Structures are given as C-alpha cells and as structure tokens.
Amino acid sequence: MPGVPERVERLIASLGRLEEPVVQAMRAVPRHDFVPELAMVPHDGSLRVIDRNTDSEAWWEAVYRDESIVTQLSDGALAITDLAGVDGVVELPAGADYTSSSSAPSTVAGLLNLLEAEPGHRVLEVGTGTGWTAALLAHLTGGSGQVISIEVDPAVAEQAAKHLASTGNDRVRLVVGDGARGHPEGEPYDRVHVTCGVRAVPYAWVRQARPGGVVVAPYVPGFGTGHELRLVVTPGGLAHGRFPGFASYMVMRSQRLPPGGVLSHTRDHRAGVTAVDPRTIGHAPAGADLAIAALTGLYSRNLIWDDAYRLWVFEPATPRAAAVTWRPGQAEFEVRQYGDRPVWDEVVAAYFQWVAWGEPDRGRFGMTVAPEGQRIWLDEPSRTIG
Template sequence: MSIGERITALTDRLTDLDDKWRDAFHAVPRHLFIPDKAWCHPDDGPGFLIDRTADPEMWLDVAYSNASIVTQIDDGATDLERGQGDYTSSTSAPGVVAAELKLLDPYDGDEVLEIGTGTGWTAGLLASRLGDESVTSMEIDQVLLATATEHLQQAGLSPRLVLGDGAEGWREGAPYDRVHVTCGVREVPYAWVEQTRPGGAIVVPWMPRWAGGHLVKLIAVGDGTAVGGFHSGVDFMLLRSQRWSRPRLEEVYRKSTTYLDPRRVVRSSYGAEVAIAGMLPEVCGTHETQDGGEFHLSLWSDDSDAQVHYAPDYKGVAILQRGPRGLWDELEAAYLQWVSWGSPHRDRFGMTVTPEGQHIWLDSPDRSLSVPMNFGE
C-alpha cells in the first residue's frame, strides 16, 4: 500500500476532517514526524515498540493508525525501548488531532499560536493549511524543537518555531486569531487570553486533577476574559510548568464509614467529572477494581489524603482520611451536589478565564461552581 493510500484510509475513518484538513493530512505525511524507534500507545491494548529497521511495514502501519505514538520518556532520560516512565512527548492520535483542529476552525489568513511543538506534525498541518507565515509554534525542550525543525524541513515547511515556555505565550506575534494547545493544562495561563484577539479562540486540553481530561474551546470576549464550553474527552501530557507529584504524609488516619458507593462517584458521567473537578480543583484520585468485586479509591491533595474501600459483603464503605481536609467528605458532598442539580451532562458546563484565574460554571457564566447557586432566581 502506498503512503497516499495509507493516508486516505486513515482520513476516511476521521469524521472530524473537512476537505481542507484532509488535504493537509496528505500534504504533511505523519510518518515523516515519527522516529525510527518509538513506543505505540493504543487505546485498546498494551503499548509496544515500533522499529522501522526491524519491521518497516509494521512501523508504517502504526504511523497511519489512529494511535498516539510516544517519542520521549522522562524528558529524554529514559530509552524509548523500555516503554516505562512518564511519557513527555508524543505524536497525538490522529482522531484527537482531527477533533481539536475541527474545534479550532481557523479562517484563511488566521494567525495561530501553537503551544507544544513536539514532533512538529500539528505545526506542519497548520502551516500547510494556513501558510508558514501564519503559524508560530512554541516548544520548551531544545532537543524536541531541533528534531521538529528537521521533520518540518523534510515536509517542505517552515513555520516560525520558538524555544520558550509556552505558558508565557509569544507576545512578539500577538494578537493571534487562534491558540492551539497540544499539552494538557490544569489552569489556563492568562497570557493566552491576553494574546488572543477579541472573538479569537483558544482550544485547550483541560486536564484537571480529578478524573480525565476534556477539550475546551474558549472565546476571547474582548474585556480581558475568555469564555467557553466542554467538548470531547482527551488525555494529554501536562504542560511542564503544571506538573505535580503526590505528597508524602506521616499522620495517622481517621476512620469512618459511608453508605455512598464510591463506584457511583467515579463512573457516573463526564458531567460528574467536570462538576467535581470544578468544585474540588485541588483533589486528585485514582481507583481500581480488585478481586471479588472489591473496589478501592485513593484521594489526595497537597496536604491531605484518603483511602476509600468498598467490599460487596458489607453495607458500609470503609473510609480512612488524614490531613487537615476530609477529602472523601468533600468528594461525597460535591458528587451529591451534582446529583441534586439533576445530574447535568458535560455539555451544560463551561469555563471562564479571568486575570484572577479560572472557574467552572453550570448553564451560565454567572452560575459558578465556586459560589452557592440559586436556580430559583
């Protein structure tokens, strides 16, 4: 199968692509941006090494599959062949790229600031669609930027590439019509709002501490704020300046029980995920199903943690909490608050970013989750 046939087969599966983006996918072949050795990270199975020298056909098959391909681990400190460690750069799955580009929806002539050059593939897609002179892409890692430059040159493209912290944006080229973010953020940097022209858009993978991530499209209002809504679920590597680590606590746990099944909390819907993340922005959680139908939920913040264990043979759920906060108590209250609102879906929530920070709201920007809400007014 030729490269062109592989690209056609891939784009035929991506419903978010219009004809112009399809043309860009053909003009900027994905395999030019993938190293000879990389780690495939599919959604439906374990990861595996791809090696162009050892198996060139399999390498090409993966390059034109709808899978993300990890190209750096532990900021380059760990060999890709191991496949273990923190993934710190990748070529995103084409389906995710297509969804984000559809939301970006640039007009001909728009100027775009991209945060996170990575391998250079999405910068190349933007440059092919809009022209080299219309695209500025920022990368904080000098090695990644040098490699992306080589990839783009092979594709015959030369958008402006900038070495720097993407959280600060690039004021020299502002204002921009679109800001395209290829890394996850917990807090949207206000510099991006400042550097977007009124009516311009910021498309960003929001990766809160609680549960999964969500694509958000924000529109700059022109008064120093940006407002927008939530779209599809995503999983992106974090902006380097917003990484975090789990604290170590030495205090003794406080014991209690609850009748709320923790499985309901973590499996309800994307709407519950957004609501909880909006009300409890500092709370993280992981969970696992164990043998015999048991279920364990771990929660933590900067100064507290909690362990929640469900066992089918007991009506009560065991709770252990320590630190100044009762994280399970807070999570239980936030979840039941969401239920009391009628269990609204994700598309009823939105985000506003101001100079003071960001907040999540339900149905209207004046109904922030961070303040009491009265729907009777």
Template sequence: MTEAGLRGLLAERLEAAGDLPPEWRKAYDTDPDAWWESVYSDASLITQADDGAGDPATGEGSWTSSLSAPGAVFASLAHLYVHDGQRVLDVGTGTGWTAALLSARLGDEHVTTVEVDPAVADQAAKNLAVSGRSPHLVVGDGALGHAAGAPYDRVHATCGVQRVPWAWVEQTRPGGVIVTPWSPGWAYGHLLRLTVGRDRTVGRLVGSAGSMMMRAQRHPAPDRLGDRPEHRTTPIDPRDVAWDDYGADVAIAALVPGVVSTTTSEGDDTMEVRVWDGDGSWATTGYRQGRRGFAVASHGTRRLWDEVTDAYLTWVEWGRPARDRYGVTVTGEGQQIWLDTPDHVIGPSSPA
C-alpha cells in the same frame, strides 16, 4: 498496502467518525512527512518519558511527550474554526505533527509553535524539515505564549492546563479563539473552547481531552501514606462517584479545589480511587467483590473523600447537568467555572 493506501485508510476512518473535517483532509493527504509510518493507527504514541531521562520503549516512568491520536488532534483542530490567512499560536510542539498540519492548512508564515523541551524541539525541527514545512519554532515556556509573534487569531494547545494562561488571552485578537485541553485534576480532562472578549474570555467544554500536562502546571505528586491514617466507611459506592458522568467530574473539580485523583480497576472485581491535594491530605477508597461496605482510609487536615462525595451529591441534586452545560471564564485576576451561564459561578475562583 502502500504508504499512501494506509494514509487514505486512516483518513476514511476518521472522516466516517466525524473527526476529520473536509478542510483538514487536504492538509492531511498532501503532507509527505516521513514519520507517517508510525501513526497509521488512531492511537497516541509515547515519544518521551521522565522529561528525557527515561526510555519510553520500556513502558516505565512518567510519560512526558507524545504524538496524540489523529482523531483527537483533528477533533481539537475542528473547534478552532480557523479561516484562511489567520495566524495561529501552537503550544506544545511535540513531534511537530500538529504544527505541520496547521502550516499545510494556513501556510508556514501563519504558524508559530512553542516547545519547552530543547531536545523535543530539536527533533520536531528535523521532522518538520523532512515534511517540507517551516513554521516559526520557538523553544520556551508555552504558558508565556510568544509575544513577538502576536497578535494571533487562534491559540491551539496540545498540553493540558489547570488554568488558562492569561498570556494566551493577551496575545489573541478580540473575537479570537483558544482551544486547549483543560485538566483540573479530578478524573479525565476536557476540551475547552474559549472566545476572547473585551474584559473577559469565555467558553464552554466541548468534549474529552486527556493530555499530558504543561510542565509549568503539572499536578502535585501523590502524598506518601501517613503513619496513622484514619479508617472509616462510606455509604456511597465509589464506582458511582468516579464513573458516573463527565458532568459530575466537572462539578467535583469545581467544588473541591485542588483535588487530584487516580482510579485503577481490575475488571469488575476491584477498583480503587485515590485522591490528594498536594498539601498533605489524601484518601483512598474502593470496591472489592464480595466485601460488604466501602472502606475509606484518609490522612491530613481535609476529609477529601467526604468533600468529593458531597460535591457528587450536589451535582445529583442539580439534576445531573451534562458536561456541555459547563463553561470557564478567564480574566486577568483568575479563572471561574460556571454552569449554564457565566453569571452562575460554581465553586471558588482560581487565581491567575
């Protein structure tokens, strides 16, 4: 099949899934970008490991830059509700593909894209040149935005954040929209759509978004196992806590500040959850087929797994609210997570 045929096949698949709005179809189809051959499947492609020190082809190390799956990109762009002539700040240039799409949709002069890694930015500039697009490419910390190009009508991020940078709000017009992956640390991330107000910026969670973290906001690495962990059991099946619902994930993230987690499994036979806070506290638990009870090993000043299960049961007692009932408020002082309305704040506020 020809390149054009493959591109059209993917476009039809994305449209059928509702991930490619009509206004973005033209930008997609008219992009002559030479590196389309690597993205004809709806999958993410890893383009950097260990901040450039590793080789992504080996599958080893930490993934630090990627080309996001087309379906995820278009779903995120759709939440921008962008209009002709509006100015967009694109945070996390990566390969340059999202910036190229925005430029094709709005015009090069209306797009500013920021990339923290000079080597990644250099390759993005080459990719953009091949595609015939020339947005304003800035090498710098995306958390700072790019004040020289402000004010923007829209801010679109492709990297995850724990806290929405206040600079993004300051550089966006009142009524403007910010769309970003929001990854507080517990479980999978969420897509957050915010609207800038007068004194505060408010928005809701609108979907899933598993993205690599902004370098300035990476989660702490797992703590080493302590020499003398405490061993006990828990009556709660960790599979219920870790795999129940995205709404539970938001509640746990809000009610257990600073918690970070990883979950691994081997089919239906084995699963393990590890949680930590970056200050020396950690816990592990899991399920093993044929084993009675659920063992917990923990260390540090916090009983993190107890905090997590308490938060999970609180969510159950709230009536199991779904993810779309949660939102985030951002001010110059910090960030709050709320349920149903901005006045119903859950958990402590996070500083700016």
C-alpha cells in the same frame, strides 16, 4: 503492503466526522513524516517498541492507527534503548513517565475542528512535539510565517525542526521557551492551539489573542477525565467557552504535580465506612467530574486489582487524601482518610450537588478566563460554581 495514500484514507475514514479543511490538511501532511524511526505504543498496560528499521510493517501499522505514539520518556533522561523487554514489549521503571508523544489522530483532528483555523490566520501553537500539528496548522492557514510554535524542551524542538525541514514546512516559526507565557512578539493571534493538558489556563494566551480569537486547549483538572476546551476572546479582555468533548494530553510541564505529589499521605489515618460505592464517583460521567473538580479542587486516581477497586482522592503535595475501597459482597465500604481535610466527604457532597442540579452533562459547563484567574460555570457565565 498498502501505500501511503491508502493508509491515510483509511485513517481519515476511522476518525468520524471531520471538517473538510482538516481532512485536506491530513491528506497533505501525512503523519509518518513526523514519527521517529524508534518509538513506543501502548500495549496491554505496558509499552511496545516500534522500529522502522527492524519491523517496518509494524511501524507503519502503528503510525496509521488512531493511537498515540510515545516519543520521549522522563524528559529525555531515559532512552528507549535503555529499556529491556521481550519481543519489543517493555515496562517502565518506577518513576518513569511519558513526556512527549505524537497524539492520537482523533484527538489532533478534534481540536483542529474546534480551532477553525483559516487562511491568513496567525496561530500560536503551544507544544510543538513532533511538529505534525504545526505542519497541519501551516497547511490550514496558508501563507508564510502564519504559525509560531513554542516548545519547552530543546531536544524535542530540535527533532521537530528536522521533521519540518525535511517535509518543506518552512512556514512554521519554532521557538524554544515556556508556552505558558505565550509569545508576545507575534501577537495578536487569531488562534491559540494548545497540545498539552492544563489545569489553569494562562491568561497570557487570552491577552495575546485578538478580540474574536479562539483558544483551544485540553483542560485536565485532575479529577476524572480530561476535556476539550474552546474559548472565544472578548473585546473586554475576557474569554468564555465550553467543553465540547473528551481530551487526554500530557500535562504542561509547569503545571505538573511536584515529585511525590500524587499521593503524599502519611501512614496515619482515620478509618471509617461509607454507604457510597466509590465506583459511583470513580465511574461518574464527565459532567460530574467537572463539577467535583470545580467544587473541591481535588485530584483522583483509580486502582483496580483482582476483584477490588480503590478510588484515591487527594490534595496534591500534602498529606490530605482518602482511599475508598470496594470489594464484592460488602454493604459498606472502607474509608481511610489522611490529614486534616475530610476530602472524601467533600467529594461525596460535590457529587450529590451535581445530582441535585439534574446531572448536567459536560456540554452544559463552561469556563471564563480573566486576568485574575479562571472560573467554572453551569449553563451561563453568571452561574459560577468554582
């Protein structure tokens, strides 16, 4: 069985270009110290249980692959031991969801690259999770008491505290609370590191950072893919930044869709057809996703079965939605619109607006966060699109 240093080096080599401080942090803070003995990994659309006590090698292989490891289900209401399966493969019951995890190492490293935390920096981390990124941040920043990590779930925070204590990481201060409010007792922060997806960036993070401070977060607007977001705080109390790449995270609890809010349409609908293949929009590049989200505020979901594809676009927690279905051999595609808002027409118009702009990629879009809210822009902050 390969030793820990070999596994760590193999993982680092698989992650592509990393800043040297991040490489050194990943060597100093091995991931396995922060993964529970019983957890789950994605497996062919389901989940596979990994158990260090019954199949040690499978557990080690999962820990040092570049993939996320699920550590909590349904905010702790559903235990891994409650799931029935065959050969360790389980399917979640209806309504269950992943609610905490050890994020994929490439995602962790990517955000740390963008954060550029240095020795002496004071860091606020939002979302402690297993404690691994808090320990990585402690290594990056050096001295005692530089990292404050806030976790909304007391049980998750308790487990993270055990991981940190067992590895001698007493330089992290753990706080149980709503990370959307930040932690004003520790401001000003040089860096704010967010490990949960947000649709709206809380202004508290900007207010609590010093001028020149950096906020890094996964931006998950709900339409299409998620995005890395890197903001720099200005002396005037604004933060400006761009979307350097892809990021996928579980959404912050206070910004989750309400129960039943994913697709709350009624059976009543208006039937029609469209010449626009729904895959054109459902498979569009990340720049198009950003533009459509900013221009419409709508969400999307893909559904694939047999030889058909369906794109849902919807306004959360309302009956306003549309389902557009592609089947092979069709010249036009079925549209079912629900509610009094023509959401499909708005999405199509937003997509072709993006085309008219020259199909800008993700890197040309940016965000400004102000006390009154956030706005998305193209190329420069003065060119607001939503």
